[in-house]
Amino acid sequence: MRILIVDDEALARAFLAEQLADIAGMEVVGQASNGFEAVKRAEELAPDLMLLDIQMPKLSGFEVLELLGPARPGVIFVTAHDEYAIRAFEVHAVDYLLKPVDPARLRAALERAATRLSSHATGLSPPELSRLARPPGHALERVVIRDGSRVHVLPVEQIDFIEAQDDYVEFASSGKRLRKQQTLAEIESQLHPTRFVRIHRSFILNIERLVRIEPYAKDSWLIILKDGGRLPMSRTGYARLRELIG
Amino acid sequence: MHPIVARRERLLLYLGVWVAFGALLALVLAFNRDASLRWSLLFALPLSVLLGAQALWCWYLVRVLPPGAASLPRFIGTWLGVGLVSLAIWVAAGLGWRSALGSFGAPGGPAAAALTPILLFAGSIGLLVSVLGHYMVAAFEVSRDAERHALELRVLAREAELRFLRGQLDPHFLFNGLNSVAALIGSDAAAARRMCFLMSDFFRKSLGLAAQQSILLSEELALAETYLAIEQVRFGERLRPRFEVSESTGALLVPALVLQPLVENAVHHGVAHLLEGGEVKVSARRHAGLLELAVENPCDPERPASRGTGLGLANVRARIEVLFGNRARLDVVSEREHFRVLIVLPATGASGG
Numbered sequence: 001m002r003i004l005i006v007d008d009e010a011l012a013r014a015f016l017a018e019q020l021a022d023i024a025g026m027e028v029v030g031q032a033s034n035g036f037e038a039v040k041r042a043e044e045l046a047p048d049l050m051l052l053d054i055q056m057p058k059l060s061g062f063e064v065l066e067l068l069g070p071a072r073p074g075v076i077f078v079t080a081h082d083e084y085a086i087r088a089f090e091v092h093a094v095d096y097l098l099k100p101v102d103p104a105r106l107r108a109a110l111e112r113a114a115t116r117l118s119s120h121a122t123g124l125s126p127p128e129l130s131r132l133a134r135p136p137g138h139a140l141e142r143v144v145i146r147d148g149s150r151v152h153v154l155p156v157e158q159i160d161f162i163e164a165q166d167d168y169v170e171f172a173s174s175g176k177r178l179r180k181q182q183t184l185a186e187i188e189s190q191l192h193p194t195r196f197v198r199i200h201r202s203f204i205l206n207i208e209r210l211v212r213i214e215p216y217a218k219d220s221w222l223i224i225l226k227d228g229g230r231l232p233m234s235r236t237g238y239a240r241l242r243e244l245i246g
Numbered sequence: 247m248h249p250i251v252a253r254r255e256r257l258l259l260y261l262g263v264w265v266a267f268g269a270l271l272a273l274v275l276a277f278n279r280d281a282s283l284r285w286s287l288l289f290a291l292p293l294s295v296l297l298g299a300q301a302l303w304c305w306y307l308v309r310v311l312p313p314g315a316a317s318l319p320r321f322i323g324t325w326l327g328v329g330l331v332s333l334a335i336w337v338a339a340g341l342g343w344r345s346a347l348g349s350f351g352a353p354g355g356p357a358a359a360a361l362t363p364i365l366l367f368a369g370s371i372g373l374l375v376s377v378l379g380h381y382m383v384a385a386f387e388v389s390r391d392a393e394r395h396a397l398e399l400r401v402l403a404r405e406a407e408l409r410f411l412r413g414q415l416d417p418h419f420l421f422n423g424l425n426s427v428a429a430l431i432g433s434d435a436a437a438a439r440r441m442c443f444l445m446s447d448f449f450r451k452s453l454g455l456a457a458q459q460s461i462l463l464s465e466e467l468a469l470a471e472t473y474l475a476i477e478q479v480r481f482g483e484r485l486r487p488r489f490e491v492s493e494s495t496g497a498l499l500v501p502a503l504v505l506q507p508l509v510e511n512a513v514h515h516g517v518a519h520l521l522e523g524g525e526v527k528v529s530a531r532r533h534a535g536l537l538e539l540a541v542e543n544p545c546d547p548e549r550p551a552s553r554g555t556g557l558g559l560a561n562v563r564a565r566i567e568v569l570f571g572n573r574a575r576l577d578v579v580s581e582r583e584h585f586r587v588l589i590v591l592p593a594t595g596a597s598g599g
Contacts, residue, residue, distance in 0.1 A: 008518075009422075009480050015429030034521050057519045057546070080421035099425035153548060 001114060002029045004045060006038040006064065007053040007078065012099065016051055016078070019103050026110065035059020036151060039067050049074045049113055051097075054082055054133075058153070062130030063144045067151060069181075074117045076109050085133035092124050092132070127182070131190050139192035143171060145178045152178055156196075161231060162187060162204040175227070197244055199223060199237035207244065248305050249383060260298065268294025271368050275356070278364070285355050289347060293340050297369060300332050301376035308380045325377065333369045340365045402564035416510075419476075426479050441479055448472045455502045462596065463530060463537070464496035470509045470528055477513050484523025485513065495530045498537050499594050501569055507558030508541040508587050516543035516585055537593040542586040559587065566591065 003026060007013045013031050020026045029045050032038040035058050042050060042064075052075050054061040065072055077096040079085060089096045095109050095116075124132070131140070143159070145152040160172045164184040171178045188198055199205045205223060213233070214222045221233040233241070250256045271294060272286035281289075307328060311321060341362070344355050355361070423445050430438035451469050455461055467489065474487035505528065512526045524544035531538050559578065566574045570591060579586040 009426075010482050011426050011429045011480060014433065015425065018429075018432050055518075057521050080425060081417040099421050100428035101425070155548065 001025060001049055001110065001117075002027050002045070002047045004029060004038070004041055004047040004050045004073070005031045006033075006035075006041075006050055006056070006061070007031075008033050008056045009053075012053070012078075016101065016106075019101065019106055022103070023107060023110065035061075035064045038064045039151065042068055042073060047073045048117055049076065049110075051076050051078050053077075054079045054085055059144065059151075060130070062126050062133065065126035066130070067144055067146055069146070074113050076113055082133065084135045088129060088132035092129070094124075094129065125186075127186060127190060139195075140190040143180070143187075145171065145180045147178065154178060156191065157206075157208070159196075159206050160209050160225060160227070160229070161206060162196075164202040172229075194244055197237070197240050199231065199233040199241060201234065203231050203233075203237075205231060205241075207241075213238075213241075248302060249387065250302065250305070261295070264294050264298035265291060267297075267372060268292075271364075274364065274368070275361075281355050285347070289340075289343060289355060293336075293343055294372075296339060297336055297372045298376075300336060301373060301380075303328075303332075304377050304380040305384075308377075308384050312384070313381065329370075329373050329377070332373055333366065336369045337362065337365045340369075399564065399568045402561075403568045422480055423476055430479075437479070441476070444472055444476050444479075448476060452503070452506070458502045460499045461502045462496065463498045463500050463539075466500055466503070466505050467491060467496075467528065467530070469503075470505050473506065473509060474513070474526060481513075481517065481523060484520070485517050486523065486525040488525050488527045490527065490529040490531075492531045494532050495537060495593075497595055498532070499596055500537070500539070500591065501565055504562055504566065504589065505539060505541065507562055508589075511558050511587075512541050512543035512585070515549075516545045519546040519549060520544060532593050535593055537591045539589040539591070540586060542584065544583055545585045547582045562589070 003020060005013050005016050005020075005028060007016070010033070013033070017028050017031070020028050029047050030041045032041045035056050038050070038052070038056075039059070050073050052061040052064065054077055059067070061077060065075060075095070077085070077089065077094065078099060078101065079096065080099040086096065086098075088094070095113055097105060097109055140156055142156060143154045145154060154171060154173060158173045160174070162184065163170045163172065165179075168179050168181050169184055169187060171180065184198075184202070184204060188196070188204055191204065195207055196204050197207060209225045209227075211224045211226055214224060216222045216232070219235040221238055223231040223233050225231065250260050268291040269287070272283070272290035275281045275286040275290060276283045307324070311324060313321075316324070341358055344358065344361060347355060423441070427438050427441050427445075430441060448469070451465075451472065455465065455469065471487070471489065474485065478485045478487065509526065509528065517524050517526060526541070526543045529538075529540045529542075559576075563576045566576060566589065574589070574591045577588045577590075579588070
């Protein structure tokens with residue numbers, strides 16, 4: 001099996017590489033010390049499996065998986081202590097290892113991963129997994145978006161609104177639009193429930209950006225944004241907004 | 247909102263007191279001025295309630311003129327002026343009420359000349375008691391607020407202690423440290439051994455220090471140095487600790503573990519999020535009877551605004567507030583790429599000087 005090791009600590013990478021060297025059939029094809037590098041290496045090297053740290057600078061392990069898309073390699077998460085992540089892994093049978101990594105457990109996890117790879121088992125989507133791994137009450141902090149070879153990291157407070165298009169969503173942020181393959185419902189479930197509100201079948205609004213509401217027609221309204229933009233609001237959207245801002 | 251009007255039961259009690267006052271006035275009138283009891287009650291009760299309504303204004307003046315806020319002449323002058331005006335209004339209302347009663351078929355009251363002195367006397371007493379009463383209510387509210395504030399601080403301090411006790415066994419720190427030891431054993435046994443010593447040193451010191459209220463700054467700094475040395479094994483070149491400590495500060499006393507949470511924040515919320523890492527700078531200097539402690543670090547300009555600085559900072563703030571009140575402060579300067587926490591404490595030595 002061809003393996004990519006992703007961890008921001010050099011010592012932790014060396015330790016995994018050393019252990020993998022002792023296991024027959026395992027080849028470490030590369031290492032990455034942060035999320036951006038991990039995405040790049042995974043695409044260049046197309047490994048069978050990643051040993052993926054969760055907490056890293058710039059991008060978390062979950063975000064790396066999300067950016068790699070459906071053609072990503074298999075993954076075993078490696079973490080020292082992430083109470084909620086571990087609970088989510090247990091519940092959804094996601095492979096993980098705890099630091100310090102025990103060689104016997106590493107072997108077992110690799111064997112399991114090998115059988116999974118051949119059976120093409122599909123699990124939860126990475127955003128869903130990352131939502132489950134967060135402590136209760138912690139909403140999504142940023143959105144990662146692929147734009148060709150570029151990666152945008154958009155903090156949620158910079159989002160003005162989100163619009164659903166055919167099979168993707170567009171994030172509007174200070175006049176720019178960033179496109180991502182995701183459903184509006186999935187994004188909605190991850191955002192902070194009192195800072196973002198679904199005002200329409202196709203729109204989620206950052207409440208901070210709201211200036212005023214104007215009636216438009218029967219059972220529909222217009223939202224006026226700080227930058228002068230306008231968004232439609234449905235009757236259900238109006239009810240949701242009223243509930244939040246009273 | 248006026249504290250008496252704000253609550254129904256208080257308003258009823260207040261009204262009761264003035265009705266009693268009115269009854270008393272009626273008795274005085276009936277026995278001293280030869281008025282009928284019926285006339286006296288009819289005259290005194292509404293008038294007394296009017297005085298009560300007038301006296302409600304005291305509250306606003308009590309708020310503007312708390313004891314000690316103004317000079318004594320101004321204090322007395324203001325009250326005297328307001329009091330005399332209120333009294334004049336009330337006496338005038340009383341005389342008006344007397345003639346109104348007369349023309350509505352309830353004659354039998356005393357002459358206006360006989361009534362005026364007694365009204366002046368009763369009105370002065372009523373107003374004086376109201377002013378004193380309002381000051382008592384105000385003092386009671388102030389002391390209750392102070393008590394509640396003190397209680398809140400005590401609760402915060404307790405939480406800080408608990409949090410700190412848990413923090414000692416920070417599982418992330420412990421397991422990552424052990425992972426480093428496991429990794430080093432294969433490649434550099436001497437370094438692995440050093441790491442074991444550093445970790446035992448850290449846990450032993452922090453366990454010992456936790457029991458104490460205040461410790462020498464030199465001890466606090468030694469703990470921070472050990473902590474950073476351990477994290478440096480993990481982070482390697484990415485973590486660069488720097489200490490700038492003026493010599494005269496080592497023997498000063500500080501609350502135990504006042505710096506530790508800040509140093510941990512600097513690593514976990516600062517340097518750990520940077521690809522190239524950065525410098526964690528701890529400085530201490532003495533300046534005009536004050537001890538200034540600072541922890542600073544570079545940070546990710548794209549960090550989400552929602553990412554807090556942890557409970558550590560809030561707890562340190564609460565602890566120094568409990569210990570020093572307004573003689574100490576904690577300032578946070580959060581810039582785009584730089585984070586700095588400054589703590590200023592009174593400089594006290596081990597001998598208490």
